[in-house]
Amino acid sequence: MADTPLILASSSSIRLELLKNAGVSVTAVAARIDEAAVRMALAQEDAKPRDVADTLAELKARKIADRNPAGLVLGCDQVLAVGDDIWSKAETVDEARDQLGKLSGCMHHLHSALVLYHDARPIWRHIGTAKLTMRPLGEGYIQAYLNRNWPEVSYSVGAYQIEREGIRLFSAVEGDYFTILGLPLLPLLSYLSLRGFIES
Amino acid sequence: MADTPLILASSSSIRLELLKNAGVSVTAVAARIDEAAVRMALAQEDAKPRDVADTLAELKARKIADRNPAGLVLGCDQVLAVGDDIWSKAETVDEARDQLGKLSGCMHHLHSALVLYHDARPIWRHIGTAKLTMRPLGEGYIQAYLNRNWPEVSYSVGAYQIEREGIRLFSAVEGDYFTILGLPLLPLLSYLSLRGFIES
Numbered sequence: 001m002a003d004t005p006l007i008l009a010s011s012s013s014i015r016l017e018l019l020k021n022a023g024v025s026v027t028a029v030a031a032r033i034d035e036a037a038v039r040m041a042l043a044q045e046d047a048k049p050r051d052v053a054d055t056l057a058e059l060k061a062r063k064i065a066d067r068n069p070a071g072l073v074l075g076c077d078q079v080l081a082v083g084d085d086i087w088s089k090a091e092t093v094d095e096a097r098d099q100l101g102k103l104s105g106c107m108h109h110l111h112s113a114l115v116l117y118h119d120a121r122p123i124w125r126h127i128g129t130a131k132l133t134m135r136p137l138g139e140g141y142i143q144a145y146l147n148r149n150w151p152e153v154s155y156s157v158g159a160y161q162i163e164r165e166g167i168r169l170f171s172a173v174e175g176d177y178f179t180i181l182g183l184p185l186l187p188l189l190s191y192l193s194l195r196g197f198i199e200s
Numbered sequence: 201m202a203d204t205p206l207i208l209a210s211s212s213s214i215r216l217e218l219l220k221n222a223g224v225s226v227t228a229v230a231a232r233i234d235e236a237a238v239r240m241a242l243a244q245e246d247a248k249p250r251d252v253a254d255t256l257a258e259l260k261a262r263k264i265a266d267r268n269p270a271g272l273v274l275g276c277d278q279v280l281a282v283g284d285d286i287w288s289k290a291e292t293v294d295e296a297r298d299q300l301g302k303l304s305g306c307m308h309h310l311h312s313a314l315v316l317y318h319d320a321r322p323i324w325r326h327i328g329t330a331k332l333t334m335r336p337l338g339e340g341y342i343q344a345y346l347n348r349n350w351p352e353v354s355y356s357v358g359a360y361q362i363e364r365e366g367i368r369l370f371s372a373v374e375g376d377y378f379t380i381l382g383l384p385l386l387p388l389l390s391y392l393s394l395r396g397f398i399e400s
Contacts, residue, residue: 023348023365135393141400148223165223168389168398177377189368193335198368200341 004197009064009075014163015183022185024198031060031075039086049081050127053113058122065117072197073117078182080157081109089157093150096159097142100169103158105136112179114188124191128184130175132162137169145169204397209264209275214363215383222385224398231260231275239286249281250327253313258322265317272397273317278382280357281309289357293350296359297342300369303358305336312379314388324391328384330375332362337369345369 003025008016011030019026035056042052054077061075080087082102090096109131116124137145145165146153153159153166160166162173162180178185193200203225208216211230219226235256242252254277261275280287282302290296309331316324337345345365346353353359353366360366362373362380378385393400 021364022367135390135400144399164221167222167385168393168400170386171390173376173386176373185367186370186373190335190371193368199344200335200368 003199004072006192006197007064007068007071007073009060009073012076012182014181015076018178018181018183018185022189024189024192029064031063033059033063035077036088039088043086049079049084049086049109050111050113050129052086053077053079053111054115054125054127057113057115058125061115061117061122065120069120071118074188075115075117076183077113078157079111079113081111082106087157090154090159093146096146096150096153099159100134100137100142100145101139103134103160103169104142105134107131107133108158110175110180110182112182112184114184116188116191123195126184126187126191128176128179128187130173130180132170132174132180133172134169135171203399204272206392206397207264207268207271207273209260209273212276212382214381215276218378218381218383218385222389224389224392229264231263233259233263235277236288239288243286249279249284249286249309250311250313250329252286253277253279253311254315254325254327257313257315258325261315261317261322265320269320271318274388275315275317276383277313278357279311279313281311282306287357290354290359293346296346296350296353299359300334300337300342300345301339303334303360303369304342305334307331307333308358310375310380310382312382312384314384316388316391323395326384326387326391328376328379328387330373330380332370332374332380333372334369335371 006024006026008026008028009031016028056077057075061073065073090099109129111129113127115122153161160169192198206224206226208226208228209231216228256277257275261273265273290299311329313327315322353361360369392398
């Protein structure tokens, strides 16, 4: 039995790479939604960070599923939370320096949400959470890190890429690596396999 | 302060890639030791799987450190254990099919050992352990998996590459991703940073 092609409602190159590495037949389509507006609206309702990630993943999946009603569509979102505060990606080096300075020596959470649509309806959802602790970083170190890694780190919230040199910023990482990269692969593959969408 | 160059006493391309991705200045040198003979000798002494990994990592580090007495040398080994039994890499497709059949539906451990030498003496060691559970695999699925992935999987003990399609074989993975890939990166980087071997 052939695998059902998956449509990834995301422009994230690492998510696409993770799925391709796992041998999943997948194409990517960017789902353009106004994430900042949704986040702000949800923040005003005191939504929890994990619920914000779930809502954004759902919105992206639904948008692409509307255009591909017969398809299998995966929406994804990742939220970085410091306590109940949700952070957005840094847009300038100054913001990145500020974010790294605030994360330095502290613990934060990454919530990675997945929502799967089939036949234009949500059929499965999952939220994975990881807990990361940054070691205390000096100002000079942060500046040198950004000199070496900007603008690449601007694509990641928190201004670090843990799959590259960013791993050196951490003293402790608890949680699934795929969740940290923004796509909890294992529960997704289990579900796809269970439902016969991929060979098993 | 410049990073101290690290000599990786291993021919494993993924270990080299992990260190390079993390921005570590590293070169690789294969440490040729008779692993099979060491494993067999240790098995006869009822050595625990984690101790076998530690001993092999130490032997590799020492061999390269003897040739580079002033250097910073990292020895690594990974052992796959089913209970107290240690497995070796499959040499033929038939052996790989047999290994996957035995791992199917069961839990096994991966022990990844690191031993660091400096000035020809061991200065640090670490063993990370991960617990992996494979879902029940049919014979047809195993054969199709090997058709697609042999001989690449022959380089990994257990005949799967979890960083590729092999992730689809698993129902549960507990433990650090870097430990599963054979190089527990986080404790290594913490130590290198603490001792000033890499910038921090």
